[in-house]
Amino acid sequence: MKLNRRNAIAVGASALVVVGGYEAFRLLRPHYPPTPYDDLLDRLSDRDAARQLGAAFLRTHPDFTPGAAARVLRRKVGTRDLSATVEDEAAHGELTEAGRWIIPQTLAGLCALAART
């Protein structure tokens, strides 16, 4: 392709669209203040929904301590895929209730962390 004026404009416009799209996505997606648990919370696809579920969990678990819970969660999840962890927990009956919903313990912990931050 010759680098004539027309092509230069086209390349420039495309680049603007890509960069603009990325920036728009970055600006429009929910932003949360940094927390000490972002390595864990980033595993949640929708932190607002998780917060609601976490708040329900906390109503029946008032002794929940974020720091201690985070240590346990890091041990459990580590670098593993979240889906593999919760699948394992379902298979082994490591479940709990949040707002009467039966959910895997790790997910409940992540949601509770989200609700506390």
Place this chain on the structure above:
Amino acid sequence: MNFIDARQVPSGTELTPDLAIIGGGPAGISLALALARTRIRMLLLESGGMDFDAATQALCQGDETGVRYIPLDATRLRYLGGCSNHWGGWSRPLDEIDFEKRDWLPWSGWPFPRNELEPFYPRAQQLIEAGSFLYDNLAKGELPGSLLPLGPGGLYNSFFQFSQWRGNAEHLPTAFGHRYANDLKQIPNLQLMLHANVTGLRLAKDVRWVDHLDVATLSGVKFTVKPRHTVVACGGIENARLLLASKDVMTAGVGNQNDVVGRFFADHAIPRETATLVVFGGEIAGFYKTNLNARGAHFRAALSPTDRFRRERHLLGSLPTVEEHVQLDLLGKAAVATTSAALGVDASSAHAYSLGTGIELAPDPERRLILTSARDALGMPRLKLNMTISNREFDDYRETLIELGRQLLAAKSGMLRLDRRSRAEWLSVMDWGNHHMGTTRMHDDPKQGVVDTNSQVHGLANLFIAGSSVFPTYGASNPTLNLVALTLRLAEHLKGVLR
């Protein structure tokens, strides 16, 4: 031969059949049909007529204490066909575990295993008109829709079948009275008498034999039936009442020398809206929500605990079924979005449903019928029911639901919310099945049962009881198919006894 109206029988008459069958419900009618064209001369005595009559129905009135239950004159029907005149047609054989004696369930166990009833199920299935005998085998063949995926564990996709009155335009379940009236009229060795109320089982002086039956009509006629053998088949409440009220020779009542008659009353607790089931992948197959026809059966799916799971966890039976589609609240939507995303599955078309269930009650001698001083229009003592349900029943079912929730997550197919926790919550949504069982329970030991393994009342050579009142442990399955099968087994026994 047309049915006889007992009101036309002259007072003082004495009838002498080989076999008197007291009660024209599913048990009494099945027994008469099974003994058709034998040499046994049968007389079937039905309290009501062909249709509902308020004065006759009022004979069923009684009192209640304890947990709220259905009024005694509303939980059954007193005319030919009995309770089959208002049943829903839900049918399912009992599970093997229901017959087992379980150390963790006091008073449990039948005197024989399920395979003793197996030969009688096919004919019972024909009589209730529930199509091919498939039940859980439906899961093995082609179905009009997909089974709900469940991870390995304690529950499985199981099936009810439904009675469907063949040739009836309204597709009602089989109402035995109207359905089999013509068949009964064709039986040469049967006389069927309507409006004939048996008010007493009168024993011989040696207390080993029923000598005769007192019969009365609401119009004032009184006469006597002196049969060689008698089968009481008036239903799980009235069977006990008749035995308890017949106390001129045995002062505690016939067959009640060990104070067992009327105890162990049971029904199926049917709490509604017990849980919310979410299916991630969209709508659940139609046969979970309603009855469908396929492969020669009219069926509906349930989610049953396996025998193995119940043995391991020491659980009573239950049969959760889908009730109706429900809308999730904000928390529910958050739970589904968060959980499905964590599992890596798409739940954008998820559907939610409420779950109801039938729950087996644990045998309880204090859940019982006793006579009161009040009398009905025929002078029979009325009953009082003390109804109980312990927290164990709710706890067992809750544990079953938790396992279902686990299996849904393990299969990544859905999730579950437990909608009832406290006893008050459970009781607030409680319904009952009108499945009266246990009051003349079967046990080889006369101290623990009223009838023996052949349904013969302990100590009385010519008195038998048919129906679900002899069930010593109940299971979660609806009783009609099972009590008809058990009655057919009794018919085989009587053929030998009356030879």
